[in-house]
Amino acid sequence: MKRLLPIFTLLFFCSPMVKAQITSPVIRGNFGVDADLRSNYYNGLLQAGNDDWYHFPGTAGIGQFVIDTTGAAGIVARYSTDVAFRRTTFARTMRYPAYSVVNNRTLLDAILVRDFHGDDSTVFASGSNKNGDNPIDWSTPVSQGIPDKNDILDMFVHVRRAGPNGTDSLWLFGGLSLDNTTGNRYFDFEMYQTDFYYDRANLEFGGYGPDAGHTSWEFDASGNITRAGDIILSAEYQSSSLSFIEARIWIHKSKLSISPAAFSWSGNFDGASAGAMYGYASIQPKTAGTYYTGLQCANNTWGGPFGIVLQNDVVATNYDAKQFVELSVNLTKLGLDPLTRLGGDPCGMPFRKVLVKTRASASFTAELKDFVAPFAFFDPPRAAIVSETPYLCAQGSVAQIHVTNPLITSSYTWTTPNGNIVSGANGTTIVVDTPGTYIVTQHLLASCGAYATDTVQILPFAPCEVLNVSLFDFQGVSTDFAIALNWKVTDNQLVSYFIIERSWDGTHFESLGEIRKTPSSKPIGSYNYKNDIRNAQAPSAYYRVRLVSTSGTVKVSNTIRFTLGKLSNQIVLFPNPAKDIVQVQVSATFNGKMKTEIFDPAGRLISVNLSDVSTGMNVISLQSLIGTPPGIYMAVIRLGSETFRQKIVVVK
Structure with missing residues (x-):
């Protein structure tokens, strides 16, 4: 139920109600907000330079597209013969690593989700589901149709900074395509702090926040943010244009007595009922001026490389007029920039999960209709590390540890409480020479706080001895057809034979063969071995040598790695x-x-x-x-x- 703040509260905040808006095409942070999905196009005309969701085939220009379109042709081809496939969902994330600087702008994340449509269970059951409820009380059906004006086809979200620095304005861009183009459209982008999800099998939401199903914002006595909570952006598109976007945050009602330092209350509070203690309170910038834009597409607007699947299963190439809507919100101006308002970390994010849904009318508490199941956002790969060999001799041998999923925009630092790093302690790979525990810490940017850590343990290998006492100069040369290995030994007369081992993953080794000792009167012996790799399918090959002495002692060499460069699978x-x-x-x-x-x-x-x-x-x-x-x-x-x-x- 909507609640208006008492007049004395509004007077206390002394901040005029701001409904600044722009309904004309604009470029924000070099991203086109013109209800056109093509990079290097602006307001329907070719204009090299601006970024957008997709690249239109044959278009030249420095403007970049943000959505990964891998496999688009295959999906569209299957649509032509598989009607059931048209009704399924898929998602595509950003084609660049998180926090990449492209065209002098920092790209944080982007996603496209194609929703189920028609009769499906990712809709709200008819009844009283509404914003302000505890999500545990929302109900969803096994299958239910909804009005075509509320049926979501595709959903887009992208966040970037307007420049390369953490102090540049943070912009959120959203896009939504609906089946019908008549009448008014109402929808929400709701952003959660918790791992909020939808369990389709059991027809229920999960991963709720602690405060009536959400995470509430907290402030100190001076109005500074001490904990970020859930956010909702509600948009209203009338038949002609965008008419309103409202930002709200989830709070305990008592927080309305505090004057936030980052933004101002703008007068509305809605919870599950009139007496609810938790609900969404509307906010506005501290300073006057525009903080959002939005508009609807023109007729025959290109729908992108994945095509458009309508509610009746027809596959279209172009949108009808007003079928695709686009918006932008300046999170910095609104007071929700994590760098300036939430602790000063340029990689801090104001939310982690996003739920997009449509409503029946302009009322914030109107009946909810369709939704795109909560999806992860700002979730770059967390560092995972492996060792090329999990065992080491107590001394004299070395092992390599590397990050298996490196981001080129991240920095990695290594530490160990009881081992020894013989290479540098920064980068995606280290070399160690002592059994122990090794830890990598990932920073999304060098100036950011720690994002993730991972640990690997190198264990001592009791049967082996120090190798470099008797085997040295182990190296190899890669050609198109073979790996040629060679090494030398001291005290050649004490050698019985060698076992040559190979691995495709750096962990699981197999024996390639044995080489017997070459009799020699000289103390230093030289050996070589050639391995045919013409049928190799892996991107890398790892080699090591086991030396077996005449006394039966086993000595294991260090591992050397070759990049084959022949992977095409x-x-x-x-x-x-x-x-x-x-x-x-x-x-x-x-x-x-x-x-x-x-x-x-x-x-x-x-x-x-x-x-x-x-x-x-x-x-x-x-x-x-x-x-x-x-x-x-x-x-x-x-x-x-x-x-x-x-x-x-x-x-x-």
């Missing part, structure tokens, strides 16, 4: 995030078998799928995630001698 999983069915797009270099294993968030194997692949492009459907709870799953795909590992985010 490619794996793409989509949609990701996924709700149930995942498609595996495989570009294979040979005819053979592919094995796909799915592990749940606890590391348990939940399914194994064997598939035949042929040279060229293959698309394989995996249904292993149907009925599984939300979480982060791991797909391990083995194709020939090559292993791919990729996380799958399951949302419901």
Whole structure:
């Protein structure tokens, strides 16, 4: 229920109500807000330089597109023959690593989600579901149709800074396409601090916040923010243009007596009922002026490389007039910039999960209609590290540890409480010479606080001795067809034989063969071995040598790594995030078998799928995630001698 703040409260804040808006095409942070999805186009005309959601084929210019369009042609091709496939969802994230500086702007994140449409369960049940409720009370049906003017087709979100520095304005851009183009449209971008999700199998939301299902904002006595909470941006598009965008934050009602330092209250408070203690309070900037823009598309606006799937399953190329709406919000001006308001970290984010939904009318508490299930945002890959060899001799041998999923925009620093790093302690790879625990800390930018850490343990290997006492100068040369290894030993007369070992992943080694001692009267012996790699499918090969002495003692060399540069097999999983069915797009270099294993968030194997692949492009459907709870799953795909590992985010 809507509550107006008492007049004395409004007078106390002494801040005029601001409804600044722009309904004409604009460029903000070099991103076109013109209801046109093409980079290097502005207001329907070719204008090289501005960024946007997609690249229009054949267009030249320095403007960049932000959405990863990998696999678009394959998806559209399948639409032509598979009607059921048109009704499924998929997602695409930003084509650049998080925090990349592109065209002198810092790109934080971006996402496209294609929603289910028509009769489905990602809609609110008819009744009284509304903003201000505890999400635990929202109800969703097994299947239900909704008015086409409320049916979401595609949803876009992108956040960037207007320059390369953390002090530049932070902009949020949103886009939404709906099935119908008549009448007024009302929708919300709701942003959560918790791991909020929708469990489609059980038709319920989960991952609630602690304060009536949300996370509330907290302030000290001076109005400074001590904890960020949930945010909602509510938009109203009338038949002709954008008419209103309102920003609200989730608070305990008592906080209305505090004057926030970052923004002002603007007069509205809505909770689950008239007496609710928690609800969404409207806010406005401290200073007058525009903080949002928005408008609707013209007729025949290009819909992007994935096409447009309408409620009646028709696949279209272009939008009708007013079918796609676009908006921008200056989060810095609004007082929600984490650098200036939430602790000073340029990589701090004001939210982590986003729920997009439509409403029946202009009222903030109107009946909720369609929604796009909560999806993760500002979630760059967290550092994961592996050791090329998990065991080391007590002294004299070395191992390499590296980050398996490095971001070129992140910095990595290494520490150890009981080991020894012999290389530099910064970068994606280190070399160590002592068993112990090694820790990497990831910073999204050098100026940011710690984002993630990971740990690996190198264990002592008792049977081995110090290698560099008797084996040295172990090296190799890579050609197109072979790896040529060579090494030398002291006290050659004490050698019995060598075992040459190879690994494709740096962890699991196999024996390639043995070389017996070459009799010599000289104390130093020289040896070599050549390994044919013409049929190798992995991107790297790792080699080491085991020396077996005449007394039976085993000495293990250091590992050397070669980048083969011959990998052409490619794996793409989509949609990701996924709700149930995942498609595996495989570009294979040979005819053979592919094995796909799915592990749940606890590391348990939940399914194994064997598939035949042929040279060229293959698309394989995996249904292993149907009925599984939300979480982060791991797909391990083995194709020939090559292993791919990729996380799958399951949302419901």
